[in-house]
Amino acid sequence: MSRVQIAFQDNDESRYIVAAIEQDNTTAVVHYEPAMIRVENEGSLIINRDTVSEQIGMEWDVQSLHINLITLTGHIDEDDDYFKIMWNN
Amino acid sequence: MSPKKLNLKDKYKLLTRDLDWEFSYEDRKEAFPYEEFEGIKITDWDKWEDPFRLTMESYWKYQAEKEKKLYAIYDAFAQNNGQTNVTDARYVNAIKLFLTGVSPGEHAAHLGFAFTGRQMGGIGARVAAQMQSIDELRHIQTQIHAMSHYNKFFDGFDEFNHMHDRLWYLSVPKSFFEDARTAGPFEFMIAIGFSFEYVLTNLLFVPFMSGAAYNGDMATVTFGFSAQSDEARHMTLGLEIIKFLLEQHEDNLPIVQKWLDKWLWRGYRLLTLVAMMMDYMLPQKVMSWQEAWELYFEDAAGALFKDLERYGIKMPDYTDTIKQEKEHLSHQAWWIFYQYTHAAAFHTWTPTAEEMDWLSEKYPDTFDKYYRPRWELAAEMEAKGERFYTTGLPQLCQTCQIPMAFTEMSDPTQVSYRESIYNDERFHFCSDPCKSIFDNEPEKYVNAWLPVHQILQGNCGGGGLDKVMEYYHLDDGVANLEFEGSPDAERWKEWKGVA
Amino acid sequence: MTIRALRDDYHGEFKDSLEKFGGAQLVYLGWDKHQMFCSSRAFPLPPEMRFQELLDNVMPEAFGQHPEFTQIDWNKAQWILDNSAFQPDHSKSLTELDIGHKSLLRLVTPELTGYKGAGI
Numbered sequence: 001m002s003r004v005q006i007a008f009q010d011n012d013e014s015r016y017i018v019a020a021i022e023q024d025n026t027t028a029v030v031h032y033e034p035a036m037i038r039v040e041n042e043g044s045l046i047i048n049r050d051t052v053s054e055q056i057g058m059e060w061d062v063q064s065l066h067i068n069l070i071t072l073t074g075h076i077d078e079d080d081d082y083f084k085i086m087w088n089n
Numbered sequence: 090m091s092p093k094k095l096n097l098k099d100k101y102k103l104l105t106r107d108l109d110w111e112f113s114y115e116d117r118k119e120a121f122p123y124e125e126f127e128g129i130k131i132t133d134w135d136k137w138e139d140p141f142r143l144t145m146e147s148y149w150k151y152q153a154e155k156e157k158k159l160y161a162i163y164d165a166f167a168q169n170n171g172q173t174n175v176t177d178a179r180y181v182n183a184i185k186l187f188l189t190g191v192s193p194g195e196h197a198a199h200l201g202f203a204f205t206g207r208q209m210g211g212i213g214a215r216v217a218a219q220m221q222s223i224d225e226l227r228h229i230q231t232q233i234h235a236m237s238h239y240n241k242f243f244d245g246f247d248e249f250n251h252m253h254d255r256l257w258y259l260s261v262p263k264s265f266f267e268d269a270r271t272a273g274p275f276e277f278m279i280a281i282g283f284s285f286e287y288v289l290t291n292l293l294f295v296p297f298m299s300g301a302a303y304n305g306d307m308a309t310v311t312f313g314f315s316a317q318s319d320e321a322r323h324m325t326l327g328l329e330i331i332k333f334l335l336e337q338h339e340d341n342l343p344i345v346q347k348w349l350d351k352w353l354w355r356g357y358r359l360l361t362l363v364a365m366m367m368d369y370m371l372p373q374k375v376m377s378w379q380e381a382w383e384l385y386f387e388d389a390a391g392a393l394f395k396d397l398e399r400y401g402i403k404m405p406d407y408t409d410t411i412k413q414e415k416e417h418l419s420h421q422a423w424w425i426f427y428q429y430t431h432a433a434a435f436h437t438w439t440p441t442a443e444e445m446d447w448l449s450e451k452y453p454d455t456f457d458k459y460y461r462p463r464w465e466l467a468a469e470m471e472a473k474g475e476r477f478y479t480t481g482l483p484q485l486c487q488t489c490q491i492p493m494a495f496t497e498m499s500d501p502t503q504v505s506y507r508e509s510i511y512n513d514e515r516f517h518f519c520s521d522p523c524k525s526i527f528d529n530e531p532e533k534y535v536n537a538w539l540p541v542h543q544i545l546q547g548n549c550g551g552g553g554l555d556k557v558m559e560y561y562h563l564d565d566g567v568a569n570l571e572f573e574g575s576p577d578a579e580r581w582k583e584w585k586g587v588a
Numbered sequence: 589m590t591i592r593a594l595r596d597d598y599h600g601e602f603k604d605s606l607e608k609f610g611g612a613q614l615v616y617l618g619w620d621k622h623q624m625f626c627s628s629r630a631f632p633l634p635p636e637m638r639f640q641e642l643l644d645n646v647m648p649e650a651f652g653q654h655p656e657f658t659q660i661d662w663n664k665a666q667w668i669l670d671n672s673a674f675q676p677d678h679s680k681s682l683t684e685l686d687i688g689h690k691s692l693l694r695l696v697t698p699e700l701t702g703y704k705g706a707g708i
Binding site for chain 2: 002003004005007009033034035036062063064066067068069070071072073074075076077078079080087088089
Binding site: 494504506508512 | 590591592593594598599600601602603604605608609610612614616618620621623624625626627628629630631632649650652653670671688689690691692694702703704706707708
């Protein structure tokens with residue numbers, strides 16, 4: 001299986017998004033690089049609205065992901081309550 | 090009871106797909122005159138799936154938020170004299186190259202996506218391309234704004250727009266984008282939307298921008314990452330266009346494969362500039378070009394191509410050459426600029442002893458054997474007061490327009506020469522892929538505006554190098570030549586209180 | 589197909605054809621395995637120029653900066669013209685020697701191995 005990856009600007013909002021990713025994707029590997037946080041996982045990676053909202057302590061809109069997103073790989077599946085990236089191989 | 094809030098999918102459908110209309114009294118073909126000549130067959134635009142279900146309304150909302158954050162940082166950077174906090178004044182030369190070489194490409198992409206955003210027949214694709222067109226305009230604007238602060242303190246920024254159409258090395262990015270923009274809408278989408286945005290821009294914006302942060306340049310890292318957040322959306326558009334074309338009709342496969350073979354190579358050659366920026370121009374290094382290439386191309390694009398195999402798409406057959414070149418590219422590129430820096434709008438220098446050790450460590454198979462001696466020769470000449478500026482004008486590749494400096498991977502000390510004869514005229518290329526791109530469409534590339542030939546025809550100010558410099562708006566002894574002893578270096582010493 | 593264009597009768601302009609160089613022709617000069625010079629160079633030369641004049645007047649401008657330049661034995665030098673071995677008669681002109689517009693002429697000096705023997 002190929003690895004997917006997603007990267008965020010290293011800031012206060014992203015920290016909670018990354019915490020939520022770690023909670024929901026137990027095999028995800030987090031790399032802290034200058035000014036950015038890069039997360040990798042085998043095959044797919046999911047970001048759940050409810051987990052991020054809980055982490056951040058307020059209601060979080062999935063589309064606000066765009067503000068701190070730097071890059072990603074894989075196909076995207078986006079809905080009101082989750083954002084998922086995956087490879088089909 | 091208040092009306093139920095629309096969910097994301099319904100909202101996207103109403104605010105994007107529903108904006109289209111049927112052609113009841115006009116001929117659809119006349120409305121989209123560029124849709125067929127490339128040979129691409131579209132049977133049903135409704136099959137277009139936009140992965141990011143972003144509507145115009147949310148687009149403005151999030152973009153406005155990004156801009157506010159970005160400009161707050163610019164203000165802080167300027168108010169705190171951020172230019173004095175970069176690791177070293179040499180660093181700023183990478184940013185000069187960025188403004189002159191990369192930013193105008195954002196503008197070219199803006200124009201290109203405006204074209205495809207008008208010419209593609211499907212509404213989903215049109216809306217996505219229009220958003221990208223606006224993004225690209227935002228990118229060049231934010232980049233100019235960020236650099237305008239550096240322009241107050243360093244040479245080489247002020248004439249970027251004038252230089253873009255004239256300077257020899259800037260014809261490399263300029264001709265790249267003009268090649269894409271003079272193609273049809275689908276080739277443009279594969280060229281810029283897929284090959285460049287999806288496969289290659291990560292290499293430009295992610296490790297290099299991380300490097301900017303590492304070198305104390307908060308303005309650049311911020312516009313870089315802010316632009317890259319748009320880029321994530323562009324990448325998904327690129328991936329969608331290729332899947333869509335391949336699913337629409339089997340006849341599209343050979344056309345798309347040919348475009349991929351062409352544009353991955355064109356884009357890779359363009360990134361030569363980034364390779365040397367990373368390995369030679371960042372005083373504080375984040376990762377080597379080779380490491381970045383492995384992470385962002387071999388790993389990420391490898392997974393992508395595995396996914397595209399189901400459609401019959403193959404990795405281009407020159408991938409092995411690229412794999413070998415990653416250990417040579419940055420060294421060969423910096424050597425070009427080092428010796429032609431008298432005609433460039435930025436300074437160059439020999440790497441320091443520590444930098445050379447870093448390069449040896451990162452490139453154990455190539456640096457000491459092939460490239461360290463070049464810098465020893467340069468240092469030797471410099472010590473004698475004969476800093477090496479080469480004479481004459483370089484032979485250029487007809488396709489990528491880079492000086493013929495790349496070597497055979499089977500013998501890295503031998504320059505790689507390829508040629509074709511078309512209509513009784515001889516044309517020269519740096520590599521097999523550049524030759525085959527020409528051979529596929531010679532009528533396009535005979536038109537190439539090769540800076541060296543234009544100078545020799547007398548079209549660049551006429552006369553000698555001094556006239557060419559005037560034509561470039563390049564003041565000798567200011568923005569060009571060796572970094573040591575330059576006005577930039579002197580000012581830096583003054584700020585830092587170094588004698 | 590020589591281009592995929594909107595119009596089938598489209599033709600590109602040959603930007604670098606011979607008549608655009610004011611009576612000169614372009615010749616590219618390279619020195620194999622001497623990468624001090626990052627690439628071969630382009631020179632506009634009169635087609636009637638004798639090969640000996642090229643050696644005397646153009647070669648020093650092209651490669652004179654190299655520490656090995658003065659050691660070149662021009663009588664032993666080997667040449668590659670447009671990818672084929674070439675033995676020039678020094679008294680003949682470029683035209684007589686079939687050194688054409690945009691020809692690539694490479695100098696090969698196997699006994700000179702470049703700075704520090706590294707092909708530089």
